[in-house]
Amino acid sequence: MVVFYRPDRACVARANRLAQVYSCVVVDNTEHSSTALALGLDAQINYVANGANLGIATALNQGVARLIDAGCTCALLFDQDSEPSTQLLSALPGVLAAERARGARVALVGPAYEDVRLGGVAPFVRFGYLKLKRFFPSGTEPIQVDFLITSGSCVNLAVWNDIGAMDDSLFIDFVDLEWCVRARAKGYSVLGVPTQRLLHELGGEPVRVFGRSYPGHSPLRHYYLFRNAVALIRRGYVPWSWKSSELVKMPFRLAIYGLFMRPRLEHLRLSLLGVWHGLIGRAGPL
Incomplete structure (x- = not known):
């Protein structure tokens, strides 16, 4: 699923590419109402036009609900400006399926993100007193982390109801961190996949x-x-x-x-x- 906010043509094109691989939901938080046809979205896309900025948490919850109703077992979440590779789209659900097959209690898996403006590949993170512990994504095995950014993450929908939805009250910022903290508090793991990268711009111009x-x-x-x-x-x-x-x-x-x-x-x-x-x-x- 993809969350839109005032999307341009490139955002629509990225969503259309996703729809060629998986069932795709687009939740649009743009203030004015639109239609999938007017935006140029593929007819296969399940389009939700909120007509207002309801926040990233609410939009994610809306999209996940649609995917659960469609019978999906996992959900790949993306911001509108993220550029997932074809390899990432198949690899992350595969890693999640492998973890579930061996009986692991896993909430989500995700790649390392790469923002060339901020110096390249960002490290995975674990919490540490007074200072976060950062780990460069290396090796081939999933790495236990304390949180992952929303975009690019692959959520295990089988445990969504147990963990609970994203916190609507936060609206935006720390929504992903809070959900990961809640998941870990319930005994689920959050796994970084060091072999996968997501091109993603974090924020505006640095x-x-x-x-x-x-x-x-x-x-x-x-x-x-x-x-x-x-x-x-x-x-x-x-x-x-x-x-x-x-x-x-x-x-x-x-x-x-x-x-x-x-x-x-x-x-x-x-x-x-x-x-x-x-x-x-x-x-x-x-």
Whole structure:
């Protein structure tokens, strides 16, 4: 399934290519209603036009529900700008099927993502006190990780109802992390597949600070990032290993967004507003 938000022709073309391989659902969070025909989507695609931005969590839940109704046993999830290879489309369901066949309790498997703007292949991550533990994707065996980004992940739909749907209240940002934390808390594993890569752009144009590239986001996205980080820090089932590393990073993020991203004051204002709303428990869209 693919989540759309103001898609261009390239996004539609990518969805159409997916529809040639698997049953494909497109959930469109664009504010104005459209039709599959008007967008140029393949007739095989199950198109859901929300007519409003309901958030990534709600869109993913809608798409997964359609795939479950269609009798699918797994779901490949993609952002509209992700470029999955033909090999990835067959390899990830194969890895998941192999894990299920040997009786493993697995929630999802996913590739390493590659963003050339941010320096190439991103490492897999496990939580660690004060600092995340990063592992370069190497070898051929799946690697136990603590979370994977949504795009490119292959979800085991047989355990979806046990773990529960994505958290609609988060709207966007940390939706994937929260679901993985919940899955692991219920005894399911999250596996990175080091042999697979997904071309994926994380955020907008990066900014370089002291020689390091950071994903660029809008001030509104930074609101959700800070709000949801604080919200998750307040939840008991989220491990302190992640909470501690997030608390360490927060002041540095505030400094980077407030000093190096324009408009500086708007980035700082919405980031601080996000912290406040996280503390008072405000959820959903701003």
